[in-house]
Amino acid sequence: MIFPFITLTIICTFLIFSGCSKLENDNNNNDNNENIENNYENNNNEENDNNANNDSENNNETKENEDYRLDQGNLNIWFEAEVEVDEEVVTVKGESNLLPNTIISSSGIKDNWRVDDYGDTAEVQNDGTFEFEFPTLDSEVEVELSINTTQDFVAEHYGENLEKAKGNQVYKTDVEGEYVSRYVFTIDPLEEKPYTIYLTTPNWEESTPPDYGDTNVWMEVEATTKHNFLYFEGRSNILEGALIKGRISDPENLISSAWSSSSAEVNPDGSFQMKIHYWDLREDIEMNFSFDPNNSNSDHIIEKYGEEGEKLTGELVKKWEHGGNYIHLSVPLAGPGINAPEEVDLSIEEDEVKMQVPDDLLFDFGKSDLKTEAKETLDELIEDLSELPNDTHIQINGHTDNVGGADFNMNLSEERAYAVADYIEESGKLDYLSMKVQGFGKEKPIASNEDEEGRQRNRRVEIVINPE
Numbered sequence: 001m002i003f004p005f006i007t008l009t010i011i012c013t014f015l016i017f018s019g020c021s022k023l024e025n026d027n028n029n030n031d032n033n034e035n036i037e038n039n040y041e042n043n044n045n046e047e048n049d050n051n052a053n054n055d056s057e058n059n060n061e062t063k064e065n066e067d068y069r070l071d072q073g074n075l076n077i078w079f080e081a082e083v084e085v086d087e088e089v090v091t092v093k094g095e096s097n098l099l100p101n102t103i104i105s106s107s108g109i110k111d112n113w114r115v116d117d118y119g120d121t122a123e124v125q126n127d128g129t130f131e132f133e134f135p136t137l138d139s140e141v142e143v144e145l146s147i148n149t150t151q152d153f154v155a156e157h158y159g160e161n162l163e164k165a166k167g168n169q170v171y172k173t174d175v176e177g178e179y180v181s182r183y184v185f186t187i188d189p190l191e192e193k194p195y196t197i198y199l200t201t202p203n204w205e206e207s208t209p210p211d212y213g214d215t216n217v218w219m220e221v222e223a224t225t226k227h228n229f230l231y232f233e234g235r236s237n238i239l240e241g242a243l244i245k246g247r248i249s250d251p252e253n254l255i256s257s258a259w260s261s262s263s264a265e266v267n268p269d270g271s272f273q274m275k276i277h278y279w280d281l282r283e284d285i286e287m288n289f290s291f292d293p294n295n296s297n298s299d300h301i302i303e304k305y306g307e308e309g310e311k312l313t314g315e316l317v318k319k320w321e322h323g324g325n326y327i328h329l330s331v332p333l334a335g336p337g338i339n340a341p342e343e344v345d346l347s348i349e350e351d352e353v354k355m356q357v358p359d360d361l362l363f364d365f366g367k368s369d370l371k372t373e374a375k376e377t378l379d380e381l382i383e384d385l386s387e388l389p390n391d392t393h394i395q396i397n398g399h400t401d402n403v404g405g406a407d408f409n410m411n412l413s414e415e416r417a418y419a420v421a422d423y424i425e426e427s428g429k430l431d432y433l434s435m436k437v438q439g440f441g442k443e444k445p446i447a448s449n450e451d452e453e454g455r456q457r458n459r460r461v462e463i464v465i466n467p468e
Contacts, residue, residue, distance in 0.1 A: 068167075072128055073099045073157065076167040077147070077181050083197035085136060090187055092132035092145070094199075098124045099157060103148040106132055108141045111448060112277065115141055121148065138189050138402075139448045140229070142275070145199075146182035168201050172241030174265055176298045186275075188226075190444070204268040211237045212270050215305060216314045219329045221289060225349050228279060228446060230333065232287065234264075234272040238327075242266045242291055242301050246274050248333075249286045279345045279356075279457075285333045292326040338387065338465070341380045351466045355381065356446070359416070359459040368415035370423060378420065381463065382427050388465065390432050396421045397462040398439040399446075401455035406441060414439030420461050436467075 068076040074097050081094030094104075101123055108118025118141060122130040132145075149155050149162060158165045162179035169181050183199045219236040232246065248260035264272040276287075293305040293312070305311050309325030318328045338353060340346050345356040362374040370378075385394065398413030414437075421437045424430055447454035 069097050072097050075158065075165050077158070077162075077165045077169050078167065078201060079104070079130075079147075079169065079181075080201060081130075081145070081183070081199040083185060083187075083199065084194060085187060085191075085197070086194040088136055090132075090134040090136055090143075092122075092130075092134075094122075094130045094145075096124055096128045096130065098128060098147070099154065100124055100126045100128075101151070102154050103151060104130055105146055105148045106134075107144050107146075108134070109144075110137065110139050110141045111454070118143055134187075136187070136189070136193075137448075138445045139454075140189060141187045142184065143187060144182055144184045146180055168204055168268070171265070171268065172298070172300075174241055174243040174296055174298050174301070176300070202267075207271065208269040209235075209237050213237065213239050213304065215311045217291070217305075217312055217316060217327050218314060219289065219291075219316060219327065221287070221329065221331050223287060223331055223333055225281070225347065228277060228347050230276045230278055230281075230287070232274040232276075232289075232331075234274065234289070236266065236270045236272070238266050238270055238291060239301060239304055240266055240268045240270075241298050242293075243296065244272050244274070244289055244291050246276065246287055246289050248276065248278070249288055249330075278347070281333065281346050281348055287331045287333055289329045289331070290326055292324070294324050294326070339384050341377055343377070344381070349468070352468050353465040355463040355465075356457075357381070357420075357461045357463065358456070359461065360456075362420065362461060363416060366412070368412060368419055370419050375423070378423050379427075382424060382429050385424075385433070385463070385465075386429050388433060393434045393436070393466060394430075395436045395438065395462075395464040395467045396424075397437075397444075397464060399444060399458060399460050399462060400442050401445070401458045402442040402449040403455065410439055410441035412439075413441045416461055420463075 068074040069078045077096075077098070079094055079096030079098060081092050084091045084093070092106075096102075098104075104122050104124065106118055106120045106122070108115035115137070117137070118134050120132060120134070122132050124130050134143075147154075147158070147162065149158060149160055159179075161177055162170055162181060163177055165179065165181065171180050171182070172178075173180055185197050185199060214237050217236065217238055219234060219238070221232050221234045224231045224233075230248075234244065238244075243263055243265055245263045246261060260276050260278050262274050262276050264274045266272050293301055293309045294307065296302055306325075308323065309317075309327075312325045312327065314327075316327045316329055317325050319325055338346070338355075340355050343358065343361055347354045347356070357377065361377050362370055364371060388394075396417045398415070398417030400409040400413050402409075417437045417439050421435060424435070442449075442458070445454070445458040446460075447457040449455050449458060
C-alpha cells in the first residue's frame with residue numbers, strides 16, 4: 001500500500017513543478033484577457049451609457065410630445081377647465097401641467113367696464129388643479145383667465161413674458177417678445193341654467209391656411225348677432241400677433257354707434273375673434289376691419305409687411321394720405337329689414353327682431369297709462385309694423401328694473417304691455433298679425449341694474465317680431 005502512495009506523490013510533485021511555468025504563462029494570459037474584457041466592458045458601458053442617454057432623450061421627446069400634460073413644469077404649457085354656471089355661482093375647475101403655486105389671474109368685462117367681482121387669482125395646486133368662484137350677474141360678462149408671471153420662480157422658468165414657453169396655448173402679442181397664455185369666454189345671463197362651458201386646447205395646425213404669412217393678404221369675416229352683441233369670426237393669412245381693429249360705420253351717426261369699436265390679435269392660424277356691443281342696428285351699417293403694420297410694436301410683423309406696409313399686396317390694400325399701406329375690409333351688417341323711430345333701439349338675432357321702446361317715451365314713472373305724446377311714437381311703430389307679411393307673429397313684452405317689490409314690478413310690466421297692445425289693436429291696422437302679450441317684471445334685464453343708465457334701459461316695452 002506504500003508504493004502507490006509514493007508514486008502518486010511523485011506524479012503530483014512533477015505536475016506541480018512542471019506546471020509552474022505554464023501557470024505563470026496562464027496568469028499572464030489571464031491578465032491580458034482580463035484587460036481585454038475590462039476594455040470590452042468599459043466600451044460596452046460607454047455604449048450602454050450612450051444608448052441610455054439616447055433612450056433618455058428619446059423618452060424625454062416622447063414624453064414631451066405625448067405626455068407633456070402629465071409633466072408639471074413642462075414648457076409645453078397646458079391648462080383646461082370646465083365652467084359651471086348656475087343661478088347664483090359661476091365655478092371654474094381646471095387642470096394643468098403648470099408648476100405648483102403658479103398664479104392664474106382672472107378678469108371680467110361687462111358693458112365695456114371691468115367687473116370687480118371677476119378680478120381674482122387662483123394658485124395651482126401640487127396636482128396641477130386650480131379653481132375659481134364668481135357670482136352670476138344679470139348682464140353678460142366676458143371672462144379672461146391668464147397665467148401670471150410676476151412670481152420670480154414662474155418668470156425664471158417660463159420667462160418674464162412667457163418667451164420660454166411653447167405649445168398651442170401660448171400666443172404672440174403685438175409687442176415683440178411678449179406672449180400670453182389665456183382663455184376668454186362669455187357668461188350669458190339669458191341662457192338656461194345650469195349650463196357648462198368647456199375650455200379646451202385649440203388645434204391650430206388643422207386650420208392654418210397654406211399661404212399663411214404671405215404678403216398677398218386676404219381676410220374673410222362672418223358676422224352673427226346675439227342679444228345686443230355682434231360677434232365676428234375672422235379668417236386670414238396674416239401672421240400671429242398682428243393687431244386687427246374693427247369699427248362700426250353708421251350713415252345716420254347714431255350715438256349708440258359712436259363707441260362701437262374693438263380690436264383683436266391674430267391667432268396662430270390667422271384667425272381672429274371680435275365682439276362689439278350695440279343698442280341699435282339699422283340698414284346700411286357696416287363693420288370696418290383694418291390692419292396697419294405701421295402701428296405694430298412687433299419686429300416680425302414689421303419685417304414681413306414693411307414698416308409702412310410697403311410689402312403688402314392684394315385687393316384689400318389701401319393707401320394712407322401720407323403714403324403708407326394698410327389692409328381694409330368692410331362687412332355689411334344685415335339690418336332687421338324694418339324702420340323705427342330714432343329713440344327706439346333695434347336688435348336682431350337670426351329671424352327675431354326686437355324693438356326696444358324706453359318706458360319714458362310711453363309712461364310716467366311707476367304708471368301704466370299711456371302719456372299723450374306716447375301715441376305719436378306708437379303711431380310711427382304701427383306704420384313700420386304694417387309692412388310685415390301676413391304670417392308674422394309679434395309679442396309685446398313689458399319689463400322693469402329691479403327697484404321695488406317683485407309683485408309690483410311684475411304687475412306694472414304686464415299692465416304696460418297690455419296698454420301698448422290695446423292701442424295697437426284699437427288702430428285696426430295690424431289685425432292680420434298674430435299678437436301675444438306678456439310681462440316679465442325685473443327678470444330679463446338687458447343692462448346692469450347697478451347704475452341708473454342700466455336701470456333706464458331695463459325699463460322698457462319690447463315689441464318682438466318672429467319671437468323664438
